[in-house]
Amino acid sequence: MSIIEVRGLSKSFEDRWVLSNVNFQVEEGDIFGYLGPNGAGKTTTLRIMLGLLKPTHGEALINGKDMANDGDMRKRVGVLLEKNGIYDRLSAHDNLQYFARLYGVDDVERKITEQLELVGLTDRRDQKAGKFSKGMKQRLGLARAMIHDPEIMFLDEPSSGLDPEAQKLMRDIILEMSKKKKITVFLNSHNLDEVQRVCNRIAILQYGTIRAYDTVENMRSTYSRPMMEFTFKDDATADRAQLVLNALIGEGGIFRKGPVIEVATDSVPPDELIERLVQNGVRVTEAKRMKKSLEEVYIDIIKQAGWKP
Amino acid sequence: MNWTQVKIVAVKEMREITSSKGTIISTIFFALWFGLLNGQSASGVTSDSLSKQLFFMAPMLGALMGYLLTGTVFSNEKKDGVIETLLCTPLDLRTIWLGKLIGVSIVAYLASLISITFVVLLASMTANALLVPSLVILVHIAVTVPLFTAAVVGLIGYCQLLLGMKENTVIGIFTFLGLFIGLSVAGGLVAGSNSITPTMLLIMFLVAAALLAFTFYLARFLSKEKVITTIP
Numbered sequence: 001m002s003i004i005e006v007r008g009l010s011k012s013f014e015d016r017w018v019l020s021n022v023n024f025q026v027e028e029g030d031i032f033g034y035l036g037p038n039g040a041g042k043t044t045t046l047r048i049m050l051g052l053l054k055p056t057h058g059e060a061l062i063n064g065k066d067m068a069n070d071g072d073m074r075k076r077v078g079v080l081l082e083k084n085g086i087y088d089r090l091s092a093h094d095n096l097q098y099f100a101r102l103y104g105v106d107d108v109e110r111k112i113t114e115q116l117e118l119v120g121l122t123d124r125r126d127q128k129a130g131k132f133s134k135g136m137k138q139r140l141g142l143a144r145a146m147i148h149d150p151e152i153m154f155l156d157e158p159s160s161g162l163d164p165e166a167q168k169l170m171r172d173i174i175l176e177m178s179k180k181k182k183i184t185v186f187l188n189s190h191n192l193d194e195v196q197r198v199c200n201r202i203a204i205l206q207y208g209t210i211r212a213y214d215t216v217e218n219m220r221s222t223y224s225r226p227m228m229e230f231t232f233k234d235d236a237t238a239d240r241a242q243l244v245l246n247a248l249i250g251e252g253g254i255f256r257k258g259p260v261i262e263v264a265t266d267s268v269p270p271d272e273l274i275e276r277l278v279q280n281g282v283r284v285t286e287a288k289r290m291k292k293s294l295e296e297v298y299i300d301i302i303k304q305a306g307w308k309p
Numbered sequence: 310m311n312w313t314q315v316k317i318v319a320v321k322e323m324r325e326i327t328s329s330k331g332t333i334i335s336t337i338f339f340a341l342w343f344g345l346l347n348g349q350s351a352s353g354v355t356s357d358s359l360s361k362q363l364f365f366m367a368p369m370l371g372a373l374m375g376y377l378l379t380g381t382v383f384s385n386e387k388k389d390g391v392i393e394t395l396l397c398t399p400l401d402l403r404t405i406w407l408g409k410l411i412g413v414s415i416v417a418y419l420a421s422l423i424s425i426t427f428v429v430l431l432a433s434m435t436a437n438a439l440l441v442p443s444l445v446i447l448v449h450i451a452v453t454v455p456l457f458t459a460a461v462v463g464l465i466g467y468c469q470l471l472l473g474m475k476e477n478t479v480i481g482i483f484t485f486l487g488l489f490i491g492l493s494v495a496g497g498l499v500a501g502s503n504s505i506t507p508t509m510l511l512i513m514f515l516v517a518a519a520l521l522a523f524t525f526y527l528a529r530f531l532s533k534e535k536v537i538t539t540i541p
Contacts, residue, residue, distance in 0.1 A: 052397070053537060081397075083394075
């Protein structure tokens with residue numbers, strides 16, 4: 001069942017079009033990655049979905065409703081935006097207490113204790129948020145976003161500016177809330193490694209239009225040339241293997257790195273390659289299918305539209 | 310309008326302002342400084358002249374304190390981007406605006422009372438006797454001054470929510486100058502005026518109420534899109 005539906009969404013500011021006919025759906029329980037270079041229109045899409053901006057054309061519905069006109073729907077949604085929504089002059093406790101009251105949370109103190117424990121900030125409960133590191137503020141922002149047990153979470157660059165350890169903690173929390181609490185997550189991110197690790201479905205936005213939209217695995221398969229990686233005992237064995245493979249598929253589909261050979265399998269299936277190697281007395285130590293990483297797929301897709309880093 | 314939400318926002322604003330030592334110290338400093346600048350220290354000061362002075366000065370002090378504190382609430386929240394998160398909660402923009410207006414106005418009004426008390430004490434010291442403003446003026450301070458303070462906070466808050474930082478800087482400079490000049494003019498009006506009558510009090514009350522009503526009318530035109538697109 002689709003929990004987020006974006007249909008024919010377009011947005012212009014004066015004469016400048018930022019989004020043009022954007023369409024996608026997010027299913028219940030998905031962790032959906034929304035990717036794109038700076039200025040692609042990701043934040044504008046997010047702001048329209050959250051009811052902060054009005055679309056010029058089209059619609060963005062959450063559970064079939066427009067968040068701009070539905071205060072009750074906003075109670076079911078949690079947000080952690082790029083600026084984490086934390087008051088520096090209030091303590092961690094008072095920040096959470098304020099938002100818990102705004103959302104009408106029952107048993108506020110129990111909920112605050114629970115959330116601070118989840119993000120590892122129990123011992124910082126009474127410290128002012130202004131004294132927190134960037135990572136701690138992001139974690140407090142996440143606790144704030146979850147204080148009312150939302151069904152859907154919108155996260156905008158949650159790991160931006162965090163050290164690797166804090167990034168991992170953020171990923172773990174996102175995965176945990178998705179699995180244990182069955183929360184649907186919409187993740188706006190530049191961090192492709194993070195998206196590959198946590199998201200099951202993604203859309204890539206560029207120049208205000210969707211360039212690709214699929215599950216992470218399908219996208220990696222679709223945009224990858226099918227390849228196998230063979231590892232041999234030593235260089236001498238790899239030399240013999242290379243002769244066999246050259247005869248079979250030609251030099252253009254073979255890439256050698258010492259005792260490791262990568263082979264394109266679009267013309268000859270992998271099982272036939274292994275069979276031929278064995279027939280020629282070449283022992284294969286390890287063989288595995290290769291796929292492009294999400295980062296490589298992403299770069300390929302946005303390069304097609306003339307993007308330059 | 311959900312009054313429970315308005316109250317939550319107002320209480321939070323008061324807590325945030327009063328939890329900042331810097332804000333408290335600067336507010337008290339300005340309250341005493343404005344009181345010192347405009348208080349009567351000339352010989353011959355009487356309860357009557359003090360009352361006449363406070364009639365104009367008290368609303369100006371309330372407005373000035375409101376102006377000083379509004380920036381720490383509306384403008385900072387926009388600069389920090391917290392307003393965007395707040396707009397994603399069940400609160401509508403008018404509730405946020407009203408909650409902030411009430412929270413800031415209460416603190417600004419209390420600060421103006423400190424300033425007014427200082428003016429009274431200064432005049433009493435000069436006169437070598439405890440001077441007490443007339444009952445009419447005390448009613449004026451209790452009723453009209455908070456309305457006037459709230460109207461100024463509401464108007465400045467409205468501008469800070471809807472306009473960009475540059476426009477607000479310009480408006481802020483002119484507002485400060487206007488209030489500062491207003492305070493000086495208020496001092497000058499004392500010399501030529503007759504005693505304060507209940508009619509004058511009523512007119513001043515109606516002006517403050519009309520100004521506040523105007524800010525509420527303006528608040529109908531608050532738009533999330535305007536707020537979001539002017540975040541720096």
